[in-house]
Amino acid sequence: MNTTSRPRPRAILRIHFHPAERTDELYGQLLAVVDGISSRVEPLPADWSAYVDLTGALTYWDRDTEGLVAVLRLRLLALHGVACSAGAGPTRSIAAMAADATPPGAATVVRDDPYEVAAFLRTKPASALPGIGPKTAKTLARYGITSVGDIADSQLPTLQRILGTTAARLAHDRAHGIDERPVAPGATPRTMSASHRFDCDELDHDQHHRAVLGLIQDLGGRLRTSGEIAQALTLTVTYADRTQTTRTRSLAEPTAHTPALAATARDLLTGFGLQRARVRTLAVRAERLRPAEDTVHQLTFDADDDKLRRLEIALDKAATRYGPGVAGAASTFPRAG
Numbered sequence: 170m171n172t173t174s175r176p177r178p179r180a181i182l183r184i185h186f187h188p189a190e191r192t193d194e195l196y197g198q199l200l201a202v203v204d205g206i207s208s209r210v211e212p213l214p215a216d217w218s219a220y221v222d223l224t225g226a227l228t229y230w231d232r233d234t235e236g237l238v239a240v241l242r243l244r245l246l247a248l249h250g251v252a253c254s255a256g257a258g259p260t261r262s263i264a265a266m267a268a269d270a271t272p273p274g275a276a277t278v279v280r281d282d283p284y285e286v287a288a289f290l291r292t293k294p295a296s297a298l299p300g301i302g303p304k305t306a307k308t309l310a311r312y313g314i315t316s317v318g319d320i321a322d323s324q325l326p327t328l329q330r331i332l333g334t335t336a337a338r339l340a341h342d343r344a345h346g347i348d349e350r351p352v353a354p355g356a357t358p359r360t361m362s363a364s365h366r367f368d369c370d371e372l373d374h375d376q377h378h379r380a381v382l383g384l385i386q387d388l389g390g391r392l393r394t395s396g397e398i399a400q401a402l403t404l405t406v407t408y409a410d411r412t413q414t415t416r417t418r419s420l421a422e423p424t425a426h427t428p429a430l431a432a433t434a435r436d437l438l439t440g441f442g443l444q445r446a447r448v449r450t451l452a453v454r455a456e457r458l459r460p461a462e463d464t465v466h467q468l469t470f471d472a473d474d475d476k477l478r479r480l481e482i483a484l485d486k487a488a489t490r491y492g493p494g495v496a497g498a499a500s501t502f503p504r505a506g
Contacts, residue, residue, distance in 0.1 A: 178281035179259040180223040180234045181352060183268035184241070188251045189411055191217060191452070193360055195249065202248055206230070206241050211352045214360060215403065215417050215456060218268070220261060222352040238276050259286065260348035262299045266290075269297070286346040291318030300339050305332065320344040361397070363387045364452035370409040371448045377438060384453040385434050389427035392455060396462075398423040399455035402430065404437040409447035416440060417456065425461060 186199050196214055203210050209222035223237055230237055234257050245251050252274045256267025259281035267277040267289070279289045290298075296306040298317050306315075312331060314320060320328070321344035328337035342348065363384040371377065381404070392399060403417040416437050420429065434453060 178224070180227055180237075180257055180281070181259065181261050181264040182221040182223050182234075182238060182241075182255060182257045183218060183261070183264040184221060184253050184255045185216070185218040185268055185273075186245070186251055186253050187273040188217075188249070189413075190407065190450075191405055191413065191415070193362055193454070195251075198249060199245060199251060202244050203241065205244070206237065209352050209354050211354060215401070216415075220264070220352045223257070234280065235276075235278050238278060242276060258289075260343075260346060261350050261352070262343045262348040263289065263346060265299055266293065266297055283346070290344060290346060291316065291321065293317045295320060298340060298343055300336065300343065305336070308332070317344050359397075359458040360454050360456055361388060361391060361395075361399070361458060362452060362454040363391075364450055366450045367448065372445070374444055377443055377448055377451065378435070380451050381434050381438050381453065382431055384451065385431045386427055388453060388455050389425055389430050392425035392458070393461075396460060397458045398425045398461050399430070399458055401456035402433050402437065403454040403456055404434060404441075405450075405452040405454070406441055406443065406446070406448055407450035407452070409449055411449070414441060423459065430455075 184203065186196070188195055188199075193214075196212075196217060200210060200212055200219060203219060203221055207221050207223050207226040209225070211220040213219055223234060227234065227237060230240070232240070238255050238257055242253055242255060245253055254268060254271040254273045255276040256264050256269070256271050256278075257276070258264045258267055258279035263279050263286065267279055271277045279285055293316065294306070295301050295309050295315055295317060296303060298320065301309070301320075308331060309315070309320070314323060314331075320340055323341070325337060325341050328341055331337070332340060365380040365384055367376070367380070371380075388399075399420060400423045401417055401419045403415060405413055405415045407413050418433055418437055420433055422429075424430065
């Protein structure tokens with residue numbers, strides 16, 4: 170008798186962690202808890218989340234997706250007091266969409282069933298589909314395509330004329346629940362962080378800028394000492410009520426050059442609009458570090474930049490000999506009186 174085996178249902182999880190305060194050590198501890206459920210974990214430290222392939226773990230733990238996700242959430246809460254939001258589905262795209270639609274402390278699971286996948290996807294706005302940003306969504310709306318169901322119902326040649334060949338194919342496939350991208354297990358990308366806690370909740374915007382610049386000086390020196398460069402910066406603001414806001418921005422080019430890091434940090438801080446905010450802690454994290462020899466510095470005719478780089482070398486030598494904080498930008502030191 171001929172039998173055909175049905176492919177094992179896929180179960181991909183996107184989990185977002187929501188701790189009271191964020192530290193690199195805590196993120197690593199949370200990933201260790203996740204790794205205890207499934208070893209196929211893809212860390213995404215920029216927004217404190219991760220992808221997890223639960224497909225094989227379902228058989229090992231003898232649970233369905235809902236049950237295994239509940240076990241994971243309970244472990245994170247019991248061991249570290251960290252709530253999370255989670256979305257699970259048969260593809261990365263569906264898992265990400267489910268997680269985005271889920272509040273902290275809850276989970277949304279879309280089973281690997283064609284009818285359930287279609288029911289979940291079709292009513293979502295076009296902008297909810299991964300790869301469809303606000304600009305692309307507006308372009309589609311001009312043609313009456315406003316939902317994921319509209320994208321699925323559109324002929325592929327029509328979408329290609331609107332979006333281009335590659336983008337149209339991706340959108341069309343994902344609108345039908347097709348996304349073969351695997352979870353790529355790997356170590357957490359290396360980061361380096363510095364934080365400043367004010368003696369009392371700080372309202373003064375100048376003090377916010379002074380603190381951030383001091384953190385950038387510290388990070389820049391440490392990066393150069395360790396022979397590393399950063400590809401992005403993350404700024405986290407903790408307010409008087411212990412709530413947090415985090416933003417990340419990629420650097421124009423990977424660098425450990427303090428002025429370049431400071432320019433990006435200032436833009437991030439300005440974007441928060443903290444003029445009337447009571448700030449308790451500011452933290453800056455250099456993301457996606459890699460060896461400095463991998464960098465390609467864009468040459469310029471700016472003599473001032475060359476002087477600043479030579480000055481950095483002198484300041485780094487002073488810090489090595491006399492300790493950090495002995496020299497730096499004047500604006501980072503307390504004002505007289």
